[in-house]
Amino acid sequence: MRDSLYIEAYSLQKHMVKSFIWMAMGLIITAAVAFVMYDTGAYFRIMYSLSQSGLSLLLLLPMFVQLGVAIYLSSRLYKMSTVTSKVLFISYSVITGITFSTLPLIYGMDQIFTAFAFSSVLFICLAIIGNTIKLDLTKYSALIVGALFTLIITSVIGIFLRIPSLDMFICYAGILLFLFITAYDIQKMKRNYEIARQDETMLEKLAIYGAFDLYLDFINIFLYVLRLLGKRR
Template sequence: MNYNYDITSVRGQAVEGLSDFFRGIFTWMTLGLAITGVVSYLIAMDKPVVQYLYTHILLFYVLIGLQLVAVLLLSFGINKFPAYISEIIFLSYSALTGITFSFIFLVYTSQSIGEVFFITAASFGILAFLGYTTKRDLTKMGNFMMVGLFAIMIAMVVNFFLHSSALMYVISVLGVVIFLGLTAYDMQKLKQIYLSGSFDERKETVMGALTLYLDFINLFLMLLMLFGQRRD
């Protein structure tokens, strides 16, 4: 028996399976981003809807609350749901995010939104590739970034009352660093999950898509606050 051939075949199948796993993740992530973008743009172009949404601040907070519920359901209850329910929740979350994201078209010019989107895509792609290919364990870095994430969340709550442009700038810079780091960490973590072999691939594909979607969206927001050109 040619053992070298068997080992090569097994390795080839593992690599192909890993590629299929990430192809599924990025397909769902791209679909989620597309839904968010289309919904936010359509709502921003409908002035009566926008006016209603932003003059009823309670509704806006309800939508944010529903987004949080969707993320929590997927994060803590994904193993309790059928795969198709998880997929529906993810798509619904993407649409809800599109509704709340419609404000960026009112604050920033369409050109700067497009430019920042491409900067985000390039930065995200580079760090995702590094996270996928590096042999260095990124666990400690990931834990550090998570601590930083909670820190900037607290700082954003504080700044909600202070309205400090200087503090917002610092938050944005730190946010870019944190979400770039989390992108690399999450890519490595997803790779390790696949190689462990103990997971439901369809559900983990959706969960992986949500994780990278959140990294991308938040990186985009932080970069937009830094480089976005505001409307007059």
């Protein structure tokens, strides 16, 4: 009995480590693409060429592709192949890197490194909490969805009102919300493992899906922290 429990815990640990490895790979790809695009000026040359040719609307293409990949990966997980899920995750990481290539111009490299370090500490702490806390966070999924919609609506309103205090509130609320979601996603990974632990193919896809969730959590925490640092600069 004790041996079976040990094997089960070890298998769950391997599954979660695999997700964290894929998440780290996604972040490395995003950072590498962003740096190359910024350092070579490729992104700005593309923007200039499109604006000169009257195709400026294509500048929004990466954002829509990101959204499409996220929706497709979430909705078709059980039907797509493992290779497809990996390709979509890597593609999303690359596209995010392209869009992030403008961040050094806006905030500066020092702010970016500081935000990354601070976000990493927050993320790791909440990942540990999500893995060890006894409270079942997965039952709060409806509350999380409602909070996300509220945050999005408030953010849109903030764009038009341009009130510094409101924008500051949105940043803090966004950080707190995605920290909670990080802990929630850790527990969701464990729950999904329990459901599909007899299906190796599904576990492989769930590892990618879990990595994608964690990747999005970290990216959102990073962006909100970066916005706060930018306001205090």
